[in-house]
Amino acid sequence: MAELTILKERVLRDGKCLAGGILKVDSFINHQLDPILMMEIGKHFARLFADTGFNKILTIEASGIAPAIAMGIATGFPVVFVKKKKPSTMSGALVSTVHSFTKGIDYTVSVSSEFLGKDDRVVIIDDFLANGNASRGMIDLVEQAGGSIAGMGFVIEKTFQEGGKWLRDNGYRVESLVRVASLDNCEIKLL
Amino acid sequence: MAELTILKERVLRDGKCLAGGILKVDSFINHQLDPILMMEIGKHFARLFADTGFNKILTIEASGIAPAIAMGIATGFPVVFVKKKKPSTMSGALVSTVHSFTKGIDYTVSVSSEFLGKDDRVVIIDDFLANGNASRGMIDLVEQAGGSIAGMGFVIEKTFQEGGKWLRDNGYRVESLVRVASLDNCEIKLL
Numbered sequence: 001m002a003e004l005t006i007l008k009e010r011v012l013r014d015g016k017c018l019a020g021g022i023l024k025v026d027s028f029i030n031h032q033l034d035p036i037l038m039m040e041i042g043k044h045f046a047r048l049f050a051d052t053g054f055n056k057i058l059t060i061e062a063s064g065i066a067p068a069i070a071m072g073i074a075t076g077f078p079v080v081f082v083k084k085k086k087p088s089t090m091s092g093a094l095v096s097t098v099h100s101f102t103k104g105i106d107y108t109v110s111v112s113s114e115f116l117g118k119d120d121r122v123v124i125i126d127d128f129l130a131n132g133n134a135s136r137g138m139i140d141l142v143e144q145a146g147g148s149i150a151g152m153g154f155v156i157e158k159t160f161q162e163g164g165k166w167l168r169d170n171g172y173r174v175e176s177l178v179r180v181a182s183l184d185n186c187e188i189k190l191l
Numbered sequence: 192m193a194e195l196t197i198l199k200e201r202v203l204r205d206g207k208c209l210a211g212g213i214l215k216v217d218s219f220i221n222h223q224l225d226p227i228l229m230m231e232i233g234k235h236f237a238r239l240f241a242d243t244g245f246n247k248i249l250t251i252e253a254s255g256i257a258p259a260i261a262m263g264i265a266t267g268f269p270v271v272f273v274k275k276k277k278p279s280t281m282s283g284a285l286v287s288t289v290h291s292f293t294k295g296i297d298y299t300v301s302v303s304s305e306f307l308g309k310d311d312r313v314v315i316i317d318d319f320l321a322n323g324n325a326s327r328g329m330i331d332l333v334e335q336a337g338g339s340i341a342g343m344g345f346v347i348e349k350t351f352q353e354g355g356k357w358l359r360d361n362g363y364r365v366e367s368l369v370r371v372a373s374l375d376n377c378e379i380k381l382l
Contacts, residue, residue, distance in 0.1 A: 026303065026305075026306075027305065031271065031272065031274070031302075031303060031306060032269055032270070032271045032303075032305075032306040033260060033263065033269065033270040033271070033272070034269060035260055035263025035264045035266075035267065035268070035269070035270055036264070036267055038260060038263070038264070039264050061252065061253035062252035062253040062256060062272065062274075065253060065256040065257055065260075066256055066257075066260045069224060069226055069229060069257045069260060069261065070260065070264070072224065072226025072229070073226045073227070073229070073230050073261070073264065075226075076226065078223055078225060079223070079224040079226055079257075080222065080223045080224070081222065081224070081253065083222070083253075111222075112217065112222060112223075114217075114218065114223075115217075115218065115222060115223040
C-alpha cells in the first residue's frame with residue numbers, strides 16, 4: 001500500500017485548489033516544508049522500495065530535494081539532484097530536455113556523469129507527478145549513464161494527467177503517496 | 192565551537208579546488224549529497240542555535256534546502272525556502288534582488304508573505320557563505336516581513352571573501368561549520 005494516511009489528511013486539510021488544475025501544497029511540501037511530515041515521507045519511500053535493490057536516489061531541483069534527502073536519511077543511500085541547467089563548473093555532464101506544460105517552455109536538465117553511472121540502481125523521487133515530463137528527463141539521464149531504474153516515488157500524483165499511465169505502461173514501478181483524482185470545481189478529490 | 196570535525200575532514204578529503212577560488216563539494220554537499228553527513232550538519236546547527244529562541248528556518252533554493260531540512264528534522268521547526276524568481280502562483284510575495292558575483296548577474300528572490308511574518312524568529316541556513324549577497328537578500332526578506340533574525344548558519348564559509356565580516360560587523364550571529372582560509376594554488380586551507 002503506497003498511500004500515506006497522514007499525508008492524505010494533510011493534503012485535504014491544507015492543500016489549496018486553484019483554477020486550471022493547480023494544487024497548492026506550498027504551506028507544507030514545496031515552499032514552506034513540514035520537516036516531520038517530510039521525514040515520514042522519506043521513511044515511507046524507504047519502506048516501499050526496500051525490496052528493489054536500489055543504491056541511489058535521484059531527484060530534480062528544487063522541490064524534489066526535501067523528500068529525496070529524507071529518504072536518503074532513512075536509508076543512508078546517496079542522493080543526487082538533477083539541475084535545471086548546465087552549470088559552467090560541471091564536467092562530463094549528461095544533458096536532457098524537458099518540456100514544462102505549466103510554464104510553456106523547454107528547459108535543459110543535467111547531471112554530472114561523476115554521480116550517475118552504470119552501477120547505479122536508481123529510485124527517482126519528486127514532489128509531483130503530473131504529465132511526467134520531468135520524470136522522463138530523469139529516466140533519459142539514467143539511461144544515458146547506463147544505470148537502471150528501481151522505481152519512481154512521488155509525494156503527490158495527479159491521476160487525471162498522463163504521466164502515471166505512461167510510466168506504468170512503460171514498465172516502471174510507480175509509488176505515489178497521495179493520488180489526486182480530480183481538482184474540478186476547486187475541490188480536491190483523492191483516490 | 193561551531194566547527195564540525197567530520198565535515199572538515201570530508202572537505203579536505205573530497206573537496207576539489209578549481210581555478211578562480213572555486214571550491215567544489217559537489218560529491219557530498221550540493222549535487223550528490225551524503226544524507227548521513229547532512230543529518231549530522233542539521234543536528235549540529237540545531238545545537239548551535241538552540242539558545243536563540245528561533246522558530247523558523249529560512250534558506251534559498253536549491254543547495255540550501257538539504258541542510259535546512261536536516262535542521263528542521265532535528266528540531267521540528269518549519270523550513271521555508273526562498274525562490275530565485277517570483278512564481279506566477281505565489282500570492283503576496285516579498286521580493287528582493289541579489290547580485291551573483293559567480294554568474295555576473297542580478298536575480299530576483301522571493302518568498303510568500305504567508306510563510307514569513309512578524310512572529311517569525313529565523314535562522315538563515317545556506318551551503319556557502321562567500322560574498323554574502325544571497326544572505327543579504329534573505330535578511331532583506333525577513334526585515335520586510337517584520338520578523339527577526341536569530342542567526343545564520345553556513346555549511347562552508349570562505350573567510351577570504353567579504354560576506355562573513357559584513358554579517359558579523361552588522362551584528363548577526365554567524366556560525367560556519369567549516370571555514371576556508373584560502374584556495375590559493377588550488378590547495379584547500381582551512382582555519
